[in-house]
Amino acid sequence: KKVIFSGIQPTGVMTLGNYLGAVKNWVQLQEDYNCIYCIVNMHAITVRQDPKALRQNTLEAYALLLACGIDPEKSIAFIQSHVTTHAELNWVLACSTQFGELSRMTQFKDKAKRYPENVNAGLFTYPVLMVADILLYQAHLVPVGIDQKQHLELTRDVAARFNNAYGNTFVIPEPYIPDQAHGAKIMSLADPTKKMSKSDDNANAFISILDKPEVIVKKFKRAVTDSEAEVCYREGKDGINNLMTIYSAVTGADFAAIEREFSGRGYGDFKTAVGEAVAEHLRPVRENFDRLMADKAYLESCYKRGAEMAECISRRTMDKVYKKIGFLPK
Ligand code: TYM
Incomplete structure (x- = not known):
């Protein structure tokens, strides 16, 4: 091996x-x-x-x-x-x-x-x-x-x-x-041209994997995107590309499926869905962590x-x- x-x-x-x-x-x-x-x-x-x-x-x-x-x-x-x-x-x-x-x-x-x-x-x-x-x-x-x-x-x-x-x-x-579409570089939620980093002074820029579900959802709702209204993966749409990458990583849905799911629905719905999916994905991690730290x-x-x-x-x-x-x- x-x-x-x-x-x-x-x-x-x-x-x-x-x-x-x-x-x-x-x-x-x-x-x-x-x-x-x-x-x-x-x-x-x-x-x-x-x-x-x-x-x-x-x-x-x-x-x-x-x-x-x-x-x-x-x-x-x-x-x-x-x-x-x-x-x-x-x-x-x-x-x-x-x-x-x-x-x-x-x-x-x-x-x-x-x-x-x-x-x-x-x-x-x-x-x-x-x-x-x-x-x-x-x-x-x-x-x-x-x-x-x-x-x-x-x-x-x-x-x-x-x-x-x-x-x-x-x-x-x-x-x-x-590759980039699979998380090689997850971007800051506050400035999607910068890497997501835990040393960022702005706590809204990054998700810590122990953030509470409501905090995660709130941070995604505030995520910086662009002035269009179309959920699609395209050059120049750094914020949306980042959210699509994250959503795809935690749900397993590919970009075509995500584009279909949110077609005509605007960014608000999409951001909430990403936040909820991430919170759900991290729930067992948080639970395991609490259990381990008690032993x-x-x-x-x-x-x-x-x-x-x-x-x-x-x-x-x-x-x-x-x-x-x-x-x-x-
Ligand atoms: P560190 O602790 O900064 O990060 C750990 C791992 O997370 C990756 N990473 C990211 N990936 C995608 N998007 C982001 N926004 C993001 N931020 C961090 C990092 O690429 C890394 O894989 N020097 C290393 C630690 C190290 C190491 C090693 C790694 C020390 N010795 C030997 C591999 C092999 C570091 O500071 O990672």
């Missing part, structure tokens, strides 16, 4: 963008692959975090993964800082990554602009840690949203460079990105076991890497 690896940051509650762009696919992939999923708390500290909030958010992010349908019996689900090989391989690969390559990462440039008071070295080398995450598990496929594509390209470059220099060591991974011992047993398995798999790669680069065995 091929290996899948992916990760998500524990900074605040997962959004509908994280869910439709990535996590929903992670759940489906469990049936056919060896899946390894990680809460990347080491990545999260590239932006200043309140320690208490980070601890809580990490546990909640883990619970949310299980609540969405990641099954700890089928997949390995763990917390990044529990597996020390991530930091170890990060260092080795930092020495195989060029300053110029990292300088070209658009996410770094965006975040440096957003947090000018804290452009730390970790923010700059963030992609190297992500490369290490993936290569440690010899992953073949990495399911992510489109915003991670450049980091995946870097991963392939660094892996190939290392293999060239030291002999075959790493599997070269492929990105697994849905901390169970969560702990899951993430401990996940870390043990991840440690074991990644240690094999780490041993191989140390040998290849000429580190004297201990």
Whole structure:
């Protein structure tokens, strides 16, 4: 079986963008692959975090993964800082990554602009840690949203460079990105030319997957669309395209069916229907989450076991890497 690896940051509650762009696919992939999923708390500290909030958010992010349908019996689900090989391989690969390559990462440039008071070295080398995450598990496929594509390209470059220099060591991974009509980039509800992001200052711009049903419906009712009145998927109709993508993802209806369903009915009806469908789709997630958070011992047993398995798999790669680069065995 091929290996899948992916990760998500524990900074605040997962959004509908994280869910439709990535996590929903992670759940489906469990049936056919060896899946390894990680809460990347080491990545999260590239932006200043309140320690208490980070601890809580990490546990909640883990619970949310299980609540969405990641099954700890089928997949390995763990917390990044529990597996020390991530930091170890990060260092080795930092020495195989060029300053110029990292300088070209658009996410770094965006975040440096957003947090000018804290452009730390970790923010700059963030992609190297992500490369290490993936290569440690010899992953073949990495399911992510489109915003991670450049980091995946870097991963392939660094892996190939290392293999060239030291002999075959790493599997070269492929990105697994849905197409735009299937959630590769879910857009902001307040500005549909921008990505939906949980760090948006406007809480109406994003849906958190734990938002209450009435809040979800309200946010969709306020979603920015256009001045026409036709529900159809067409270039230039960013707001409606986004709502159609979301509606299609949660109901399974294709665009032709959606166009038929709402033909001649105006945007108000459509927005309400999307809001209700999303609220309904997320209802079991919210219920599972509440149940899981009430059983901390169970969560702990899951993430401990996940870390043990991840440690074991990644240690094999780490041993191989140390040998290849000429580190004297201990
Ligand atoms: P993060 O935590 O920002 O997002 C987690 C996943 O959600 C996707 N995503 C979206 N997809 C569609 N529409 C959106 N609006 C949207 N917003 C977020 C992201 O593409 C991602 O797949 N660097 C990564 C975490 C990471 C990682 C890894 C991923 C660390 N190591 C190794 C894969 C493999 C990140 O910050 O994701």
